[in-house]
Amino acid sequence: MVVGNKWQIASAMLGILFINGCGQMMAQRNGTGSNVAMQRPAMRMRAVSAEPGPELRIPSAPNQNTGAPAPAEVSLVPLPPIPKYNQNNSDLVRANNAVINSSNNIPENPTINTANQVALGAKNVTKANNLMSPFGVLGVSENNNTTPKPTVISTDPIRNLYHKTMARLATLDSYVVRLVRKEVINNKKKPQETLLLKYRKAPLSIYFKWLDSEGIGREVVYVEGLYENKIHTLLASGDVPFMPAGKRMAFAPDSILVRSASRHNIKDAGFVPLVEGLGRAIIGQSKGDMRFGTVKYTAANKRPEFPFPVESLEHFIPVGVENELPKGGRRVVCFDPQSSLPMLIITFDENNQEVEYYKYDRFQFPTRLDENDFNPDYLWSKPKLASGPKL
Numbered sequence: 100m101v102v103g104n105k106w107q108i109a110s111a112m113l114g115i116l117f118i119n120g121c122g123q124m125m126a127q128r129n130g131t132g133s134n135v136a137m138q139r140p141a142m143r144m145r146a147v148s149a150e151p152g153p154e155l156r157i158p159s160a161p162n163q164n165t166g167a168p169a170p171a172e173v174s175l176v177p178l179p180p181i182p183k184y185n186q187n188n189s190d191l192v193r194a195n196n197a198v199i200n201s202s203n204n205i206p207e208n209p210t211i212n213t214a215n216q217v218a219l220g221a222k223n224v225t226k227a228n229n230l231m232s233p234f235g236v237l238g239v240s241e242n243n244n245t246t247p248k249p250t251v252i253s254t255d256p257i258r259n260l261y262h263k264t265m266a267r268l269a270t271l272d273s274y275v276v277r278l279v280r281k282e283v284i285n286n287k288k289k290p291q292e293t294l295l296l297k298y299r300k301a302p303l304s305i306y307f308k309w310l311d312s313e314g315i316g317r318e319v320v321y322v323e324g325l326y327e328n329k330i331h332t333l334l335a336s337g338d339v340p341f342m343p344a345g346k347r348m349a350f351a352p353d354s355i356l357v358r359s360a361s362r363h364n365i366k367d368a369g370f371v372p373l374v375e376g377l378g379r380a381i382i383g384q385s386k387g388d389m390r391f392g393t394v395k396y397t398a399a400n401k402r403p404e405f406p407f408p409v410e411s412l413e414h415f416i417p418v419g420v421e422n423e424l425p426k427g428g429r430r431v432v433c434f435d436p437q438s439s440l441p442m443l444i445i446t447f448d449e450n451n452q453e454v455e456y457y458k459y460d461r462f463q464f465p466t467r468l469d470e471n472d473f474n475p476d477y478l479w480s481k482p483k484l485a486s487g488p489k490l
Contacts, residue, residue: 331475
């Protein structure tokens, strides 16, 4: 009887050991056993300080649901800072955002937003963006849409006229116009010239072709940042001593030969620099700051150049504001009643002597000017003569 009880106890203990062994085998297979957990390598813990480490990395974290090992660490690459552009008197003022003055809703400077500008290259085109005026965003040029956005009519005729002009310029990526020019350079009156002007906003591209007897055969092309950043020209007769007409040459924009041929830098061609100069004076005048001069409005009246009355703004320029007027002067700007673009600009020096006369007509816009319109190699390449049949 005692022997039978001992065998029953031994059988029960063997059953318990068998069941425990099966449980451990299942635990090893599922990875939940205590002995398996002890065999696995311990997770490395990183100390997180209050200040970022020199490598700027995001520390790993284990999976909160399954307890699985964390993925490899991911590097943190900081974004570069947004570039800032300072105002330059000879170039356009560029900024990514227009800061609006909270007191009178007027930013400090009118500016063209070029946040989407692509680095200059052989086939570079900068996307046109918002054109800013002292009175807010005026419009966006999309697909050469030349219809200005509706604007708030101001009771001030100076603001109203200026606002309409900036709204129109915001819609123009490029245009073609005829220019009649008379200038006084180094106290000498230059002959009247008639030129064809092609203008593209981005990248800034200028093309001139002389149409009248004065300077006939001369052509000039400049693209900012391309073609060595130089002015390329076909010479007219007498432009450069001992150089024949039709000779191609290149000059830096600030070359003595270039400056002696015009009162202004080629980057000042077109309407934007002129209208921005008016804008600075209008902004200052609205704040009681007359450092950039004052602006006077003249209602539509007749002028001998046009068969219809035109509105005008007269800018009184103090001493030292413009290099071309070191002792000050005044400038009258007449505006086309249909396009709101400047169509006549007359500048007088401190002695009330006319030193600049620019008349624009035959506007063509919208136009789609491309790289070939400003590529000197394409414009002035000699066509290959067709060869006849071989005998």
